[in-house]
Amino acid sequence: MDDDVQAIYRSRLLTEILLSLNEGSKKLSQLREITGSTSQAIIPKLRKLEADHLIETKEHEYFLTSAGKIVASGIDDSFVTFWTINKFKHFWLRHYLEGIPSPLLKEIGCLYESEVIMDKGMKILNVYNNQLKMLKEADHIYGISSVVTEGYADSISERVKEGIPIELIVPFHVAGELKLSPYVEKLAALKDYENFKLMVMDEDIKVGLIVTDKRLSFPEITRPVISTLSDVTWITGWEEMLGFIITSSGLREIELIFNCLSIVRVSE
Incomplete structure (x- = not known):
């Protein structure tokens, strides 16, 4: 054989x-x-x-x-995977691929027909503003985040209230930050929105990833610029795959206990 x-x-x-x-x-x-x-x-x-x-x-x-x-x-x-790696070899060399779930890596060939869009500026503010713009234009949002900012939280909150489906994964140390002001108040305001899910994992997350119906944002680990691979035909597949990982990988959904304004993990 x-x-x-x-x-x-x-x-x-x-x-x-x-x-x-x-x-x-x-x-x-x-x-x-x-x-x-x-x-x-x-x-x-x-x-x-x-x-x-x-x-x-x-x-x-x-x-x-x-x-x-x-x-x-x-x-x-296998050929499409090889072509994709070769086509975007400089992109992959500057990114932390180990932080991407293995089921997504197996589907990396889906990115072959996409293009890399990078900010020419070196300022971290360019990345931040582009990510906020990306969230504002999205019809669906999945994300993995190792940090949280008030502007990011405001943008997410606004989209949730507009009815946009959003599912986020954060490490436990970020969940701890979310118990503090001003984030705990922002989360409390979202308690009745079924289109919003927030999950926590114990492992340290070294990569940030935002997947929408239009783009994937995967910041470089070597310098602060935004990088996105954008093509609706493949992003839907990756979006669904990430959604599957979110719902089936054993992550504990964060439950908001509003009478004491705290965050706890639901047991598996």
Whole structure:
């Protein structure tokens, strides 16, 4: 099995055949046009794939089998992941990838068609203002934050009151700050809004991440600029994935006890 897998990755033609069939059935003439190879070169590869039960033929057309679809999808994902890492290699080198949940890293190929937008200015205020603008324009907001500011809290509070769905994760030390003024009053004002969820985790969070329906903000760890990868077609997938992590990763939702204005963790 290992030899078969290696043979596929070593052969450009085998890979091209599988990837093209992953988009739909093809005739031999179509495979010739797509790969730029002759029938004499393609036919032995097709026979090998048939012998491995990855493709089948019907009325002179080639189809992927169920197993073939799995293999072809895996190849497609691995290539897209490589292309994405290579396309944005300078971006990844300046960011703390270890802070991104592993399920999201596995889907990093979704970012290939996006673009990196960076502030030219070096002032931290540029980052801050752009993040506030990003929150103001969003229709959905998911976030992981290791710090809290009054301006950030005001922006979140305003969007919650406008009915925007917002889910945030903070480390426990930030939850402690939220028990103090002015944050505890701001949170108390949101107690009846079902579109707002705030969760706490015990682990130290080294990365800040904001995901909206339009953009992803992932500040650099080496200098204070805002970086976003923006494309609605993929951001929805990452938004949903982050939402899944929020709801299923064992995080404890913060419960506001308003009669004593404190924050406690709900037991798992």
